[in-house]
Amino acid sequence: MKKISHLFAFTALLFLCLLSPLPRTTAGDLRSDRKALLNFGTSVPHTRRLNWTSNGSPCNSWIGITCARVDSLTRVIAVRLPAVGLYGSFPANTIGNLDALITLSLRSNQLAGDLPPDVLSLPSLRHIYLQHNNFSGTIPSSLSPNLVALDLSFNSLTGDIPKTLQNSTQLTRLKLQSNGLTGNIPSALNVTQLQQLNVSYNQLNGSIPSTLQTFPSSSFVGNNVHLPPRTRPTVPQRRKGVTKSKKLSGGSVAAIAVSSVGGFFLAMAVLVCFLKKKQRKPEEGVGGVNGRAKGKGDEKPNEGEKNKLVFFNGYAQSYDLEDLLRASAEVLGKGRYGTSYKAVLEDGTAVVVKRLKELVVGKREFELQMEIVGKMSHHPNVLPLRAYYYSRDEKLLVFNYFPFGNFSSLLHGNKGFGGNEVDWETRVNICLGAARGIAHIHCWCQWRQAGPRQHKVVKCANYIRTPGMHLGLWIGSHDELSSSPNEELRRLPGS
Template identity: 45%
Template structure:
C-alpha cells in the first residue's frame, strides 16, 4: 500500500516541477548577449541605447529573442546615433538573427564580411548611412533574404549578378548610391520592389527588369531602354559599298537624278505651305479689322450711355485697394472700353453668378500683398465671398493672358489645388477671382502668435499638411505638366480637414515674362532660378523641400540665421538660409535640436521626423538632377505616414 502511494506522490511532484520549470528558470542567450555588449562597447553611440548589463538581453531596447529566450532573432536600432564602422566579430556572431535594422545612423566603412555568417537573415535594413565600398558578393549566400535595403549610402562598383541567387527576395532597394556599370539581368519572380535610381549606371535596362516603373531607374544619366528613353545605336548603319558588277559612275548619275527630283518635290511642298500660311494670316487680319470696327462702335455707344448715366468702372489708378473706394472714386468712364467691362468665368465658375459691376459694388478689404500682386476679400451684396487678386507686372498680351488663364481654369477638379474661377483683363487692370477660405494660410498658422493661448501644431497635423501639399503639386506636375513656380507657406491655404489643404498661385509665372523672377520671396528660390529666372519641375522640388524644413523647424525660410546650434541662432545680416542652417546643425550631430519645440512633445515620432528631414534635405540638393521627382517625394512621405498611423 505504501509503494503505490509513494509512486503517486513522486508523479505529482514531477508534473509540478515540469510546470513550474519555465517560470523558475529563465533562459538567457549568453553568446548573443556577449556579442551585443562587445558591439556597444566598440562603437560610438548616443545615450538612447541603455542596455543594462544586469538584466536579460531579451529585455533590452531593440532586441527581440525567440520564444525560448535562447537566441536573439531581431535587432532594430534605427536613428540611435551609431557612428563609424561596425566592429568585426560582433553582430556577425548573432547566428540566429532574422532581422537586422541599423537604418538612419552614421555607420561608415564597408559592410562587414562576417555578416556572411547570418544564414537565417530575412531582412537587412542598412539604408541612410555612410557605408562605402562595393556590394559584397557574399550576399548571395544569404538565400533566405526577403528584403534588402542598402539605399542612401556611398556604395560604389557594380551590382553583382549573384544577387539573382536570392530567390526569395521581394524588395531590392539600392537607390541614392554611387553604383556604376551595367545592370545585371536579375530574374527573381518574387521581386515586387526594385529601385536603383540616382546612381551612375549605364547601358540598356535588361528585359527582366523592364516590368518596374520609370521611377526605379531615373537619375542614371547613361541608363537607357524601356521604361526610360530608347538607347541610341553606338554606330550608324554602314552604307552598302558598290559591287564589282556595278559601275560607280552610273551609280552617281542615278543618285544625282534622284536627288534632283527630291529637291524639286520638297521645294514645291514648301512653296505651297508658305502660300497657305499667307492666306491664313490674311484672313485673320481681315477678321481682326472687322472685330476692331465693331468694338469701336460699341465703345462709342457705351461712352454715350456712360455720359448720360454717370456710370463708373475700373480706373487706371495705381492705388492698391480694390475696395469700394475704387468704385466710389470713379476716376475714368467706360468710354472706349466696352470690351473691358466683362468678367470671364472659367471652368464651371464655381457656380458663381456675378459680373464686374457686382464685384465693384462689393465691400472689400486687403488680405495681403504677395509676389504676384495684392489680394482682397470681396463680399458681394448677396453674401457671396471671394478673393480678388490684382496682378502686377503682367508682361504678356491679352490673347496670351486669356489662353493661359483659361488653361489654369480647367484644373479646378484637381485635388489640393485652389481653383481659378474668373478673370478680367484690361490695359490698366488684370484680375483673377478665387474661392475664399476663412481658416487662413500655413504661414500664419506656423509663425503667428506663440503665446500661452496658441494651440500647438502637432506632428500628425504637420504630416497631413505636407502630404496634401505634395499630392497637389505632384498632380500638377504629372497630370497637367504645369510648374507651380511659387511654392511657399503663404500659398498653402488651410481647411478644417487638413487632408483637403490646397495650394494657390500655381502656374502664374508665364504671365510675367522672364523679366520678373519667379518665387520672389527669399528663402524658397532654388539656386539655379537666380540665374535662369525661370522655374522648373526641379526648382519646385527645391521650394517644397524648404517648405518641409519650415514645417519641421518652425522657422521662416526668409529669416537669416547665424550660429551653429539652434540655441545660438540669431538674426543678422551675415546669416545663412534655412537649408544651410539645417545642414550645419546636422553636421554637428545635433539632429534632434533642429525640430520645432512644439514637435518635441512627441518623442515616439522622432524616427519619422528624422526620415522627413532626410527627404527635405534631398529635395534641397544644390544640383537639380540630384533632387527626386515629385511623385517619388510623395511616395516616400506616404511611407512615413503609414508607419506613423501603424504605431
Template identity: 45%
Template structure:
C-alpha cells in the first residue's frame, strides 16, 4: 500500500513538473547552445528542468524563461538568428564578457518584453542595431567594449524608460545626437571617435562620460571654438598616432597618417597652381564690378536678382561660395565667417541631413541644417532655394532665411524656436508623470500645422514633402506652432528609393511615383493627427507579434466598426468632456489617410473641419494672419 501511494505521489510530481516545463523556450535555448561554440563551463543537463539550468530563470509558474545570464562562459562566434529571439517573455539578457562577434541578428526585435540588455566586452561589430530603438521597454543597455561603428542614432530617444546607456570603448563616429530621456541617470560614450559639441541635454553628465573623443567639445569638456556643422579640420598628426596593445603603431593609425600627409601635399599643390593662375589672370583682368553687385546678386544669365541679398561683393566663381539671404532674410546681418565662428549643438538627424543650433558671437541664435546627398546642380539648388525664399511669411510657416552652396557643403538657415518640436514634447515627456501637452494644446497645434500646410498648398502652390512631428515646431502659444523644412525634397534624387525620414508618414503611392504631392501631404498630415490622438510614434507601432504595422492600420484594427476609447492616448483620458472632440478629430484623421489619393480631402477642407471642432472654444487667429514681429 505504501509503495503504491509513493508511486502515485512521484507520478503526480512528474506530471506537475512536465506541465510547467517551458517547452518552447527549452527548444530555443538548446538550439542556441547547439549553434554557438562554447567552453565546457556551461553544462545544461537535458534531464533537468530548463528552469534549473545555469543562468536560466523562469517566471513563478515555471512556464516561460524571463532571465538568461551567461557571462564569461566562453561563447564564440556570431549569435545565431532564430534562437534567442524565440524567448518571447525574456526580460533580462546578459551575454557579456564572451567572444561573440559580428552583427547582432535583426530578429532580436521580437523580444518585446526585454528590459535589460548586457552585451559588453565582446567582439560585436556593425552599426548601432536599428532594432534597438524599437525595444521601448528597455531600461538598461550596455554595448560597451565592442567594435560597433557608425553614428549613434537620434532614435535612441524612443527608449523613454532608459535609465542607463553605456556605449564606451567602441568605434562610434559623427556628432552626438541630442538625447533627452528624462529617466536617464547613467551615460557613457567615452573612447569612441565622436566629434562636434556635446548637446545641452547631456551636459549634466561628468567629463568621464565623454573622455577619449578628441574632437568632442563643450559641456564638461573644453569649450568649442568652431562650429561642427562644417567638416572638421584634420587633427594634428600627433593626435592621430595611436598604439596597439603591443606598443606599436596600429594599422589604422598608419593609414590615417599616410592619408593626412597625402591630403596636405595635394592641398599645397592646389594652392600653388591657384596662385599661379591668379597671377596670370591679374595681368589681363577687366575692371572689377561695382561693390553693390554681389555674386549671388546676379543670376547665371547675368541679370540682376532682387530675391537674394549677398553679404559681400565680387563676381568670381570662388566668390559665389558664400551665405545667401533670401526673402527678407529675417533682419539678420551676419555673414559666413560669423557662422563659421559660432558654437553649435546637434538638435537632430534625419535622412535629409543634420540640424544644429548655432549661437553667433554677438548672441544671435539660428538653426543650420546641413543637407546630405543633394542631387541638384548648383543652378538647380540656387534657383529652388530662391523660390522657397519668396514664400510669403505666414504665422504657421517657418520661413527659409539663408542658404550656402559649395561642392562639399549645402546649408540652409532658419530662425531658432526654443520651445522645440512636437516630437520632443509629445514623446519626450513620457515617464515624467505628466504630459506637457493637454488636449486643448494638442488640438490647437494640429490646427496650426494644418493652416501652415494649407498656406503652402493654396498660396505658395508647393507641397511640403516631409510632414512629420519633428517638423512641427512650437511656440508658447500652441496656436502659433509652425511647419518647417518645407519644399526641400526636390533637391534629392527622385530615382532613389523614397527617403526613410518619412517612414511611418509616407503615403502609399509615394513609393511608386517617388515624389511628394498635395494629396500625399494630406496623408502625412492625417498620420500626424493620429500621432497626436494616440501618443504613438508612427514608426514604432506594432500589434502583438506583428512587426512594422503602420499607425493607420493599427488604429483601424483597434477601432473595428465603431469608435472606441482604446485608441486614444491614456494621458488624454484624464481631461473630462473631451471624448466627443477626440472622436471627431479621429474621423478627420481617418479621412486623410485614405488609401486612394482621390478619396482624401483637400487640406483647406481639413482645416475647416478642425475649425468646426474648435469653434466652441475661444476664437483662434484667422488663417490669413501674418507672423507678428514679437512672436
C-alpha cells in the first residue's frame, strides 16, 4: 500500500511537471525590446537627437527601428543608426537583449572599445554593419551561425580572424579591411555562398587558401600574403539566381542619380531662379553657374566630402552615402544632364537618386538653395527632397521612390484603377493638384525676386502618382524652364 501511494505521488508530480509551461526559445517581447533600446540610448552618447521615449512604442516611428511579427509577437528586428554621432563604448546587456534582431547597422559613427560579444552571438542576427568606427580588441569567436553579412572594416581590430566563421555557412559578405588583424587567413572559411571578401590592409601573413584564390588580388593587398605563382585571381562567379541589377561602385558616385519627382522640379526651379539672379549680379556672393566657386568655404571639406548625406527635417538619417554606393541600381532614365536610378538599399528601402552632372555651383549657394527647398516643399502637391550630397565634383539629390507610375501610365498604360477608365471627376482633381503644385513653386520664385518662370512640356508624364492618388510634380528629361518667352531657354537636368 505504501508503494502504491509513493507511485501515485510520483505520477502526480510528473503530471504537474508536464502541465508546467515550457520555456520559450525567444523569451523577450516588445516591452523588453523597448527597455533594451532605451538602455542603449541613455548609455551611449550621440550628437543627433533620437526620438526614443519611455512612453512610446519602438514600432511607432522610432528613428532607425524596424519591427515585424515574430512567432505571433511584434518584435524589433532591425536597428539602423548610421552616422548619427554615436560615440563611446558599446554597453553590454542593451542591444544584446534584442533576441529577435536580424539587422544591426551602426556604421559611420565613433563607437570605441571592444566589440559586444552578446550582440554578435545573437542567433537571430544575420546582418552586421559596424564599419567606420573606432572599435579595438579582437573579433569575438562566438559569432551568430546565421550570419549573411559581416562588415567590420575601417576599425582598429587586432588578433586573428576567428576560425568559427566557418560555422556561418550562409555568409555571403565578409569585409574586414583596414584593421590590424594578424595571423593566417583561415583555410576553413565556408566559400559556398561567399560572394564578397575583403581582408586588405591588415597585418595578415602566410598563403591565401586555395579556396579563396578566385577572389581578386585587391581583396588581399596590404598584407604579407602571397598568391601561388600560377594563380591569377579572377572575379568570383555570381551564383545562379542573383539579379542582374548593377551595383553602385565606390568609384562611381557619379553613377547615382535621382528620380525627377516633384522635389527635383522644385529644387531645380529654385536653383535656377537663384543662379539667374546671380548672373545679373555677378559681384554678389561667390561662385555661380558659369564657373567653380571661388569662396574660401569650398577649400575645406564639407559634409558631402566627409561621406555624409544631409537630410531634411522630418526624415530620419537611416542610411548614408556608403549605403547608396552599395545599393543595387536600376536605371530609370538618362537625360542630357544626368541619369536617374532607383536604388534599393540593403534593408529593402527604395530611393531615387540623381546626379546633377553639369551643374557647377559653389557650396554656399548650393546649401542655401537646399535650405530654401527644405522650407518651401511642405505642400501636398510637391514631392519634397529627402536628402542631398555636395562635393566639388558631385551634387546628388535623394527622393522617396513611388512605384505607382505617372499620370500618363494611369490614363494609357493600365486603364486607371484596377483596369477601369479614369472618370472625369478624377481627371479634373488631378489637374487641379498639378496646377496647385506649379502655382506654389511660382509663388516661391517670385518671393525670391527672380522674376516669372515659363514652364515648357507640362504633360501628364511629368506627374508622379503617390499613395492616395495625390500628384507630385515631375520634370522629365526634355523639360525646360525659361525666365520669359523671349529669352533663350535655360535647360535643366532631367531624368
